[in-house]
Amino acid sequence: xxxRKRRPGKxxxxxxxxRKMKKxxxxxxxxxxxxxxxxxxxxxxxxxxxxxxxxxxxxxQQGYESQSIPFQRGEILDSKGTVLASSVDVYNxxxxxxxxNEETYDLESRKKIKKYVEPTVExxxxxFPDVTEEEVMAALTEKADSxxxxxxxxxxxxxIREFQELESKVDKKGxxxxxxxxxxxxxxxxxxxxxxxxxxxKVLGFTTSGNEGIGGLEDYYNDVLNGINGRxxxxxxxxxxxxxxxxxxxxxxTLILTMDLNIQKIVQERIAEFQEEHRDEEHxxxxxxxxxxxxxNPQNGEILAMSDSLVYDLNNPRDLSLYYTEEExxxxxxQEQLDKLNKIWQNYCITYTYEPGSTTKPFTVATALETGxxxxxxxxxxxxxIGGHEIHCVQRSGHxxxxxxxxxxxxxxxxxxxxxxxxxxxxxYKYQNIFNFGLRTNIDLPGEARTDTLIYTVxxxxxxxxxxxxxxxxxxxxxxxxxxxFSSLINGGYYYQPHLVKKIVDDNGNTVQSFDxxxxxxxxxxxxxxxxxxxxxxxxxxGTGKSAKVAGYSMGGKTGxxxxxxxxxxxxxxxxxxxxxxxxxxxxxxxxxxxxxxxxEKQSSALATELAKRIFTDLLPYMxxxxxxxxxxxxxxxxxxxxxxxENPEGNEGGNPEGNEGxxxxEGGNPEENGGxxxxEGGNSEENGGxGTPGEGPPGQGGEExxxxxxxxxxxxxxxxxxxxxxxxxxGEEAPPEE
Ligand SMILES: [Zn+2]
Numbered sequence: 001x002x003x004r005k006r007r008p009g010k011x012x013x014x015x016x017x018x019r020k021m022k023k024x025x026x027x028x029x030x031x032x033x034x035x036x037x038x039x040x041x042x043x044x045x046x047x048x049x050x051x052x053x054x055x056x057x058x059x060x061q062q063g064y065e066s067q068s069i070p071f072q073r074g075e076i077l078d079s080k081g082t083v084l085a086s087s088v089d090v091y092n093x094x095x096x097x098x099x100x101n102e103e104t105y106d107l108e109s110r111k112k113i114k115k116y117v118e119p120t121v122e123x124x125x126x127x128f129p130d131v132t133e134e135e136v137m138a139a140l141t142e143k144a145d146s147x148x149x150x151x152x153x154x155x156x157x158x159x160i161r162e163f164q165e166l167e168s169k170v171d172k173k174g175x176x177x178x179x180x181x182x183x184x185x186x187x188x189x190x191x192x193x194x195x196x197x198x199x200x201x202k203v204l205g206f207t208t209s210g211n212e213g214i215g216g217l218e219d220y221y222n223d224v225l226n227g228i229n230g231r232x233x234x235x236x237x238x239x240x241x242x243x244x245x246x247x248x249x250x251x252x253x254t255l256i257l258t259m260d261l262n263i264q265k266i267v268q269e270r271i272a273e274f275q276e277e278h279r280d281e282e283h284x285x286x287x288x289x290x291x292x293x294x295x296x297n298p299q300n301g302e303i304l305a306m307s308d309s310l311v312y313d314l315n316n317p318r319d320l321s322l323y324y325t326e327e328e329x330x331x332x333x334x335q336e337q338l339d340k341l342n343k344i345w346q347n348y349c350i351t352y353t354y355e356p357g358s359t360t361k362p363f364t365v366a367t368a369l370e371t372g373x374x375x376x377x378x379x380x381x382x383x384x385x386i387g388g389h390e391i392h393c394v395q396r397s398g399h400x401x402x403x404x405x406x407x408x409x410x411x412x413x414x415x416x417x418x419x420x421x422x423x424x425x426x427x428x429y430k431y432q433n434i435f436n437f438g439l440r441t442n443i444d445l446p447g448e449a450r451t452d453t454l455i456y457t458v459x460x461x462x463x464x465x466x467x468x469x470x471x472x473x474x475x476x477x478x479x480x481x482x483x484x485x486f487s488s489l490i491n492g493g494y495y496y497q498p499h500l501v502k503k504i505v506d507d508n509g510n511t512v513q514s515f516d517x518x519x520x521x522x523x524x525x526x527x528x529x530x531x532x533x534x535x536x537x538x539x540x541x542x543g544t545g546k547s548a549k550v551a552g553y554s555m556g557g558k559t560g561x562x563x564x565x566x567x568x569x570x571x572x573x574x575x576x577x578x579x580x581x582x583x584x585x586x587x588x589x590x591x592x593x594x595x596x597x598x599x600x601e602k603q604s605s606a607l608a609t610e611l612a613k614r615i616f617t618d619l620l621p622y623m624x625x626x627x628x629x630x631x632x633x634x635x636x637x638x639x640x641x642x643x644x645x646x647e648n649p650e651g652n653e654g655g656n657p658e659g660n661e662g663x664x665x666x667e668g669g670n671p672e673e674n675g676g677x678x679x680x681e682g683g684n685s686e687e688n689g690g691x692g693t694p695g696e697g698p699p700g701q702g703g704e705e706x707x708x709x710x711x712x713x714x715x716x717x718x719x720x721x722x723x724x725x726x727x728x729x730x731x732g733e734e735a736p737p738e739e
Contacts, residue, residue: 066234070189071227073211074252076204076218078261079304079502085204085218085314087190087252090154093128095139097146100183119180127163128152151184160186192218194314200264202347203306203445203500206317214317215345217255217500219446224504227252253512256503258302266618267293267305274611275309278597289595292348292479293615298487298579298588300517301496303443308348317345350448353476354573354594357562358394358411358605360472360482362489362532365408367431368419369528375422377401380414387464391417408535409543411559413471420470421463428466429458434523435485436495437477443498449478473562483590485523486577489532490556490585493524537582545578548609550616552627554582557612559605564594571595576608580620581628589615 076085100120103112121136131151139149163184169177192207205216211226213219230249237243271291278287288309295305313319320329320340332340346352368374382398384391393399393413399406407415420428432438438455440448454476456465468474480498488495497518504513524532536556539545545557557578564571575592579585591608598607 067232069230069232069246069249071229071249072190072251073192073207073227074225074254076225076255076257078257078259078264080260081256082261083195084200084257084261085192085194088156088193089188090156090191091160091186091188092150093152093155093160094185094187095136095146095149095151096183096185097140097143097149098183099147101140101144102182116180116182119178120182120184123163123166123178123181124151124184127166128159154189154191196261197313197315198311199261199268200259200305200307201311201314201317202308202345202349203259203303204314205345206314215447216347216445217257220444221255221501221504225252225255251507253507254505255501256505257500258297258304258502259306259500260304262622263295263619264305264307266622267295267615268307268311270611270614270618271307271309273614274593274607281597282599283597285597287597288593289597290348290352291594291611292352292592293611294349294479294483294588294590295615295619296483296487296498296588296590298491298585299496301484301487301498302502302517303498303500304587306347306349306500310344310346310348312344317341320344347445347447348592348594349479350443350445351478352594353449353451353454353478354564354592355473355475355562356477356482357472357560357573357575359486359558359560359575359577360477361408361411361416361470362536362558363431363435363485364416364419364423364428364470365404365535366489366524366528366532367423367428368404369531370431370524371423371427373419373422373424373427374404375418377403378407378412378415378418380407380412382414384414384417384467386417386467387462389464391464391467405535405538408558409539411471411544416470417467420466425458425461425466428469429456429461432469432475434521435488436481436520436523437475437485439481441478441480441484441498443480443484444500448480451476451478451481472560479590479592483577483588486590487588488523489529490536490579490588492526492529493522495520495523533582533585536579540578544605545576545609547606548576548578548613548616550580550613550620552629552631553580553616553620553625554628555580555616556582556585557609559609561603561605570600570603572603574603574605574608576605576612578609578612578616580616580625583628586625587619587623589619591615 072089073087075083075087078084100116101114102116103114105111106113106115117140121133121140124131124136125133128151136151139146139151143149164186166178167181167184171177190211192211194201194204194206201216203216205213205218205220207213207218211222213222213225218225228250231247232244233247234242234244271293274291275287279285281287286309290308290310292308293305294303296303310323312322318341320332320337323344324332324340329337378401380393380395380399380402382393382396384393391413394411399410399412399414402410402412402415404415406412407419423431432455438452440450442448456469456475461469465474484495484498497520499515499518501515503511503515506512533556536545536558537554540549540555540557544559548557548559549555555578557576560573560575560577562573563569564573573592573594574596575590577588577590579588589612591612593608593611596603596607
């Protein structure tokens with residue numbers, strides 16, 4: 001306290017600056033003022049004498065100061081190197097209206113005039129045929145002060161070249177010929193282009209501006225395809241010259257696909273043909289609700305082609321006019337339009353789930369073979385009574401005694417049910433898991449449906465479900481799931497991850513990453529695989545798959561028919577999965593036709609086998625797969641077999657017409673029968689409701705339709721992403737694939 005009192009007495013603050021210091025400060029202040037005046041003087045001089053020159057320089061650099069330089073998004077190439085998607089440079093024509101409008105002092109007239117307007121407008125009209133004088137003048141008057149007026153967007157280089165040449169043209173002395181053409185510059189950006197329009201639209205997807213992939217590979221590999229923007233910095237150096245430094249953009253990486261452009265073309269053309277052939281047949285509209293096709297190499301999981309019938313133009317992805325009339329489109333609300341577009345953009349082959357039907361019978365037979373629960377023959381009397389339901393065979397009168405081979409050839413439900421029961425539910429569902437049903441394949445595409453809630457497990461199944469599951473009903477799959485699992489049946493037992501990208505390369509063509517075949521697991525032994533192949537060969541050469549046979553080629557395969565939704569709706573999914581050649585399969589084709597637009601009596605897998613045959617017919621020679629069978633014999637054996645089957649529902653095989661083998665298909669064209677007996681094959685509507693059949697529908701919803709019987713999370717923890725080690729088939733662990 002005492003100290004404090006003393007301080008005020010000192011009174012030293014006002015004399016903080018000594019006289020000497022004040023003097024110094026004054027001198028410094030004066031110096032600064034002098035310098036400031038000098039600077040102002042200099043600036044005034046610059047403004048007055050050299051103003052125009054500097055101004056122009058600065059203005060012409062407008063838009064260059066710290067400007068972002070866009071990267072080029074990577075391309076997508078097919079397996080042979082054909083460009084399917086690329087980003088080409090395009091240019092926006094930008095007007096610097098303020099610069100064009102600038103008034104300069106004219107020595108001759110001694111007036112300020114706008115000397116840039118006329119020559120610039122003239123040059124624009126000359127070089128851009130669709131630009132009108134009115135619009136340029138409107139821009140120059142209405143947006144007179146704008147530095148950034150977009151006159152045209154996304155012109156290709158050829159379209160702007162003439163103007164660039166005119167603007168930069170110099171005479172012999174190096175002087176600009178058109179110095180008064182000013183204030184027009186070109187802003188470069190990239191535009192995604194798809195040279196083949198709708199080709200592989202479901203697989204490729206598209207991008208929005210800003211390089212954001214929507215659907216397909218554009219989406220799944222968005223980060224790989226995108227690069228990093230560069231930047232351009234402008235500054236004035238010590239000599240007052242404008243300089244710029246450029247940080248180059250890093251361009252995106254390119255995808256090289258397993259897909260083959262020509263195979264994809266074949267598939268899309270054949271699907272389109274089917275859709276047209278059956279247009280307006282049963283009701284107004286295309287040949288089916290959806291038709292999906294997957295072509296893959298069963299020896300490595302490479303997808304060679306994939307499409308459905310709702311393709312769209314990748315260069316104009318929001319165009320609904322392909323599928324709707326103008327009137328219809330105008331009637332849609334915004335939400336409706338979006339829903340329609342989403343349906344079109346979705347890839348049926350991976351997002352849609354359905355009951356596969358008889359194409360899964362080879363899996364049941366394989367399970368029986370693997371577990372050793374086989375019999376020499378099974379007795380088919382046409383019906384089995386299980387869980388209080390009568391479940392019919394495809395042939396109601398019964399097939400009689402059936403060997404394992406015959407049970408596949410004739411698609412016998414009775415035999416399948418017997419096999420499943422002898423195998424037992426534990427082993428049956430263990431093998432469903434081994435075949436990856438209920439699990440995603442993790443194909444490199446977005447939107448693969450989950451099916452874990454759409455299959456039964458050993459804990460929630462019952463006799464009826466086991467019986468119907470044995471022939472492919474009451475559980476759901478996606479196309480890619482079935483095709484991948486089926487590949488393992490015919491390639492020696494190796495489950496390869498299906499994939500579309502073979503390689504990722506950088507800007508200079510160097511490989512960054514390559515995707516060789518990935519074995520996820522061994523499903524069955526080679527011995528079982530060979531046996532199944534033989535059975536499937538017989539199924540195509542003599543059994544229900546005959547109408548898929550291409551003369552001269554050894555082929556194997558299996559048909560399928562299943563009902564969808566409510567059993568009373570009489571809606572069908574018909575299918576065929578086939579491969580060639582049998583000895584060492586090189587190609588697998590899976591065709592699924594969802595609600596073919598044909599009358600009830602014609603709803604059969606013959607539609608799918610016929611479509612598959614057409615695809616195989618084009619495909620096999622293209623792939624250089626050699627004929628390995630005598631054609632003569634095949635074309636006319638005993639008069640009947642060479643005729644294109646499938647067209648003929650009456651068939652020639654003792655009352656079991658091809659294609660009409662499908663369970664769920666009204667036999668003999670008498671749909672009433674089903675209703676009357678209340679025993680639709682495999683599962684009537686009561687069954688579904690009561691037992692909680694896994695419903696079908698979009699991912700995430702399927703389970704809900706299943707009803708009370710289906711547990712909320714029957715998949716969940718029990719399903720590891722990969723095969724359970726102890727669930728490996730005998731011999732599975734010791735046999736790494738040789739190839
Ligand atoms: Zn039978």
